Amino acid sequence: MFDAASKFHGSQLHCQRDDRLLFEQVEFEIHAGQALLIEGANGAGKTSLLRFLCGLNQVAEGELTWCGKSVSPSDRDYASKILYIGHKSGMKADLSCVENLSMLVRLDGEVADREIIEQALDQVGLYGFEDRPAGRLSAGQHRRVALARLLLQKKPLWVLDEPLTALDVQGIAWLESTIANHLAKNGMIVMTSHSVVGVNDNNLVRLPLKTGATAGIASKTEASQ
Numbered sequence: 659m660f661d662a663a664s665k666f667h668g669s670q671l672h673c674q675r676d677d678r679l680l681f682e683q684v685e686f687e688i689h690a691g692q693a694l695l696i697e698g699a700n701g702a703g704k705t706s707l708l709r710f711l712c713g714l715n716q717v718a719e720g721e722l723t724w725c726g727k728s729v730s731p732s733d734r735d736y737a738s739k740i741l742y743i744g745h746k747s748g749m750k751a752d753l754s755c756v757e758n759l760s761m762l763v764r765l766d767g768e769v770a771d772r773e774i775i776e777q778a779l780d781q782v783g784l785y786g787f788e789d790r791p792a793g794r795l796s797a798g799q800h801r802r803v804a805l806a807r808l809l810l811q812k813k814p815l816w817v818l819d820e821p822l823t824a825l826d827v828q829g830i831a832w833l834e835s836t837i838a839n840h841l842a843k844n845g846m847i848v849m850t851s852h853s854v855v856g857v858n859d860n861n862l863v864r865l866p867l868k869t870g871a872t873a874g875i876a877s878k879t880e881a882s883q
């Protein structure tokens with residue numbers, strides 16, 4: 659169970675790429691058990707925003723607070739709260755599924771032994787693939803291995819960039835229950851996705867990104883006022 663009082667707030671968020679303003683004055687707030695869905699056309703800046711929240715780029719700027727305390731995306735304590743799974747999995751083609759997951763979990767400052775990783779691979783439908791090099795997986799299998807980190811790491815905030823990509827019906831069903839379970843434990847999620855799974859309307863905050871967006875705060879509290 660994560661802290662029921664958790665709150666994640668962003669304000670004055672803006673992003674410029676070269677000479678082009680992607681978005682500005684964007685604001686959001688989510689609480690424990692809620693998911694933020696970042697929406698927008700191709701090229702609107704969704705990935706740029708996600709990566710900014712994770713301290714992975716400086717192209718976007720803005721103010722962030724975690725539980726009411728101002729944080730910088732590069733703060734170690736703040737970064738330790740986040741599990742980011744982006745378009746690229748970060749896996750090495752010549753390492754096995756177990757070796758890759760072990761490495762990725764360690765890079766995030768955590769540890770998972772082989773038995774635990776095998777159990778996670780089993781849960782994502784990859785029993786028997788433990789020692790297969792990642793470079794010899796299908797696209798959907800590759801995505802399933804990347805998403806197995808959701809079972810291995812205990813972070814309150816998941817930042818997921820198009821997590822449904824390449825998943826089949828069973829994969830989507832697994833992700834749906836995994837997301838619902840995380841939110842039920844007071845976890846939070848910031849994600850981009852063309853469809854929403856595992857989040858009911860009461861727990862979903864939508865953040866549309868459009869150039870010059872000044873549409874006010876994206877939050878459940880404000881929306882209901």
Ligand SMILES: Nc1ncnc2c1ncn2[C@@H]1O[C@H](COP(=O)(O)OP(=O)(O)OP(=O)(O)O)[C@@H](O)[C@H]1O
Pocket residue numbers: 675676680698699700701702703704705706707
């Ligand atoms: N490394 C980069 N250097 C310069 N411009 C970039 C770079 N990466 C992305 N861009 C540009 O920034 C804009 C926003 O890209 P971003 O990937 O954030 O959009 P997105 O909303 O996630 O798009 P999509 O829905 O297609 O994934 C695009 O116009 C893109 O061309």
